[in-house]
Amino acid sequence: MSMEILREAFNQLNISCDEIVLNKFEKYMEMVLEWNEKVNLTAITDQDEFIKKHYIDSVICYNFSEIHKAECVIDVGTGGGFPGIPLALIFPEKKFVLMDSLKKRLNIIDDLTSQLGITNVVTLHGRAEDIAHSKEHREKYDLCVSRAVANLATLSEYCLPFIKRGGNFLAYKGVKAEEEIKEAHKAIFLLGGKISREERVSLPGYDLDHNIIVIDKLQNTSAKYPRKAGTPSKEPLK
């Protein structure tokens, strides 16, 4: 049943991918669930739920123009590889950098991507607050994606510094994004961004009802951001 759920959702979203790719989705899930018995990667242990909450939720932005025009994407706080891995599988021509502060999780992603021959993904270890100041990564990405990492004001301070001027940020949020948006307006402005729109994404029959907040990067981010590690979450910009 599990993989049928994914096929059906891909049909609804107009995602076309061949059996080789679908097989990678299946194997990645099996291997994450196997690793999950030793290292905490996800709270989800049921395959059908995994497909809905990790796979379908990750690719729900498939029809957004922002992702189609991007060549180089960073996933900040990727954890077990979401949304980065599912996006990398359906967009094999784009380069994905999956970043997290927990090395153990990234080691597992490295192992799984190498076993499955997923060649458009690299991992990056560190805290967003530190890495965003490195020359190699600052304002180098066309698109940043992030799910379940921090409130929008904090998250914007982590993510906007990675994005090139003219690029975009997709913040995966729950249904109650309104409050976060209100509290993050000033932070997003200070960081050189502007909310372009809030897209309610849902797929009938999948129990998914989320918001993706689309932020445009209009100006370069001032060198003083992000502030030192820990500060963006303790004292979000207001």
Ligand SMILES: C[S@@+](CC[C@H](N)C(=O)[O-])C[C@H]1O[C@@H](n2cnc3c(N)ncnc32)[C@H](O)[C@@H]1O
């Ligand atoms: C709740 S998990 C979400 C994982 C994944 N994005 C998902 O949706 O399944 C949050 C992840 O963000 C990472 N994280 C939190 N703060 C971070 C920071 N400042 N820099 C880098 N990674 C961070 C954590 O290590 C963790 O793996």
